[in-house]
Amino acid sequence: MIAALLSLTLLGLALGLGLGFAAIRLKVEGNPLAEELEALLPGSQCGQCGYPGCGPAARALAEGAAPVTLCPPGGRPLIEVLAAKLGVDADLSGAVDSGPKVAEVQEDLCIGCTKCYKVCPTDAILGAAKQVHAVFREACTACGKCVDVCPTEATRMIPLPATLQTWYWSKPEVST
């Protein structure tokens, strides 16, 4: 009886001390997870997730306040990376994947005001003042900022057109 009490007490003490020591000695400043997550996000600060930028979004992710499906420009690959990082199951059913999008400038409406050029987070819009702008598709993340600022509604989001190089078979019809 006494031996049991004693041994358990000792064990408890030893483990408690160990934990306390670890808490002091191995203390981590800040939240490294949030930083790691931020490195994974597109970094275009587009705000489509509802957070003011990729940093706040990463913090929300780290705290579990935001789903891994929060980032539309990141698409499915990002969801998978985030899910793997956070060790959660990616619930793709919730994510409306309407396929990759890209910005387009309608030439007949563009007045060359350079507003979109100035807000584009990835420098994907080409052009100069008083000249019709164009979108460099390879660099466009479809963040939508250019659509918000355009005074003539000349910019819009379109589904990324397939080319012979990128086209592939769509999903077959699923039986019931």
Next chain:
Amino acid sequence: MTTLAHSPHAHAQTSVGQVMGTVMLALTPATLFGFWLYGWPAINLWVVSLGVALLAEAVSLKIMGRPVRGALLDGSALLTAWLLALSLPPWAPWWLAAVGSLFAIVLAKQIFGGLGQNLFNPAMAARVMLLISFPLEMTSWIAPLPITSAGAPGFVEGLAITFAGMAPADGMTSATLLGHVKTELGRDIVLPQALGSYFDPATFMLGQRAGSFGETSALLLLIGGLVLIVRRVITWHIPLAMLAGVALPALLANWIAPEAYLAPGLHLLSGGLILAAFFIATDPVTSPNSASGQLLFGFGIGGLTWIIRTWGGYPEGVAFAVMLMNAAIPVIDRYFKPRIYGRDRKGAALAPAKEATR
């Protein structure tokens, strides 16, 4: 931009309904023999089984909002009920067949997600459930009494037996060989004595013995099974491995102690072994994918059947063995894959063997 139909632009003349239909056709001789051997009650039982199964399938599909017609026409529910009926005592009451069919379709199949999704063979799951829940009804065997013979029940009498619970006369009941042997061994009577004149290979081959209504005629079942193999509905792997799984341990044990262990021939020709080997264990949904996996699966069922028959509490163990091996399928499928072209068994790419070739 229109998306076109994907290749291939041709298809083999085959469908699920056709596969199921072939199996039912192969079962027909043994079933007709069962009708003849056990008379009207067996026919009633068969009708009830199939009817309830169809109804259960239709209602389940309706509730789940799936198309009913096509799924009913594929024949999978009919086949399940047919196999269940064949594995019931021929004069069993109607509700036994009804409960069994209901269980097989709703709980063993549709709950899992319908055709192709169930882990356990529905017919065997239902049979095991019935055996555990209604042991008395499930082991009330009848001596063969051909429909054409004098003492056979007529149509009305048959209805009374199936639907009103009329008990068969005393002389008609009988024990199966496996049941008899189990009882006698339990009373410390050695085998040669216990068997006496009970076993006659020819009679057993033809099916003139007590047992479930469709399992007795080894010959007709074998013919049906061979038809399935020839028509490529099944392959030889599972049946052969399963029969070997019973015969090998039986041979060994019988050679060591003939007074305590049944001979392999007796094992093969009694109980539901042949029926299960060709028609139940080969159910595509509840059998492994690869040939090697199928060999293991069949051998496992055979071995377990022998173990249960020899040392278990029940005289017959096919249904239990099938379900146990069903549970092992995911593991079997995981570890028994065919070797991929250009890769070794472990899945690593073959070396571009330059030196090795010359």
Next chain:
Amino acid sequence: MNVASEPFLKRLLVKAGLSSSLHKLRGGVHPEGRKDLSAEPPIRVLPMPERLYVPLQQHIGAPARHLVGVGEVVKKGQLLAASQGMVSAPVHAPTSGRVIAIGDFPGPHPSGLPMPTLTIEADGLDAWIDADPPADPFALSPEEVATRVGAAGIVGLGGAAFPAAVKLNLSRRNEVRTLIMNGGECEPYLTCDDRLMQERAAQIVEGIRLIAHATGAGEILVGIEDNKPDAIAAMTKAAAGGPVKVVKVPAMYPMGSEKQLIQVLTGQEVPAGGRAADIGVLVHNVGTAYAVQQALCLGRPLVSRIITVSGGAIMAPGNLEAPIGALAADLVRACGGLREDAARLVLGGPMMGTQLTSLDVPVIKGSSGVLALTVQEVEQTRPGPCIRCSSCVRACPMGLLPLEMAARIRAGDPAGAVDWGLKDCIACGSCSYVCPSHIPLVHWFNHAKGDLAARERLKMKNEATKKLADERSARMQRIAQEREEAARLRAAKKAAADAAKKAAAEAAAAAKAAAKAKEEVEA
């Protein structure tokens, strides 16, 4: 032939003459051949259409770069577009005439997307350029043969359309010992190789010997399915006394697939992710050998090919020698046109061909057939649930588990399907063909392969755009900092100026006050 990897028993049996020296093909299916439809009539030359539509990309690899302009007059066989990059092939004018357009035209591609295409208006003369064939092509060095094959725009005519010269050079580098000529033609309906071997066996054999010369292969095998006895006889006769050996192989789909034919003829397997050259084997189609012979002996580049026009909905099926760029409609018209019950148009064979929505699509170097199939022939039914019958497992020539791969893909996990061997799938269609539930398994696999590639592209794009975004935010920060700095400087300057002004004003005020006081005093 390598028999080291063969089981001992098999070797004994072969030695004793009890077993054929051929090896076993795993899986495979036996689709209804229907070759009798088009096998009888001899090859006819398609009357030259008025216009030809020549796509710039008819091969695997980089598209060719066009060298001619609109309005330019070209001769038959003139170079229209040059190859660019390591893996590419040039395109030549299929007839003499005038280039009337350069632009997008619907191509033979399942997407229906237009392809950059040169349109040529035929002048009806069909006049060749001046050819300069070498006096003795066998006197050329192997490198020179390969170069000429490449310059003639020859690609694999079996369907894959891989540039032939690239394969020749690769084979020479890998010291290929065995050259296998593919006369399998396992696709149902197609008889173009069959007819070619029957009618032009001598040229094919010469082409084969040229390919062997270019690669240094010692052993030359021509594999022909046993359902083509006439072709086997013709080829055997043409090859008699030479190094070329004609081998009869069992008719089975996909016997004509490179990997499978190698397996059957040599017993060896191409390592996963590798090439035939890795095990010292080169495979070419017999049609390619014919094209090589034409290029080296006559100096004629690849501008036409034999195409089977067949199917239950074609009036008079047969084989046509058609110029590249002829519309499928031209070929069908030459074969009597369509019956009313045409349900599906296919370019290529029924097992791996591409559906066409319209016949106004040009045939290209890799086109082996134009089929018009009836409803009964297509036999398309709505897919049902998988019953795990393993028919697909038994049919797969690659030893894969199609049902498991499809289940993963359907569950939204194409990466999981890769673990089950998706990358080893050759898309032959055997699994879809046998599935009793009519599940479009190959469609699922090709969807997943495309999906994975798209994800990879998106991932790379995300990485690239992130770099751009980071660069931009750094630049913005720098600009902001510079502005701040400038503002501070300006503020400081202003403050200094203000202070000076204030001081001056104060001084002025003080002076004024002093003056006023003085005035007052004086007053």
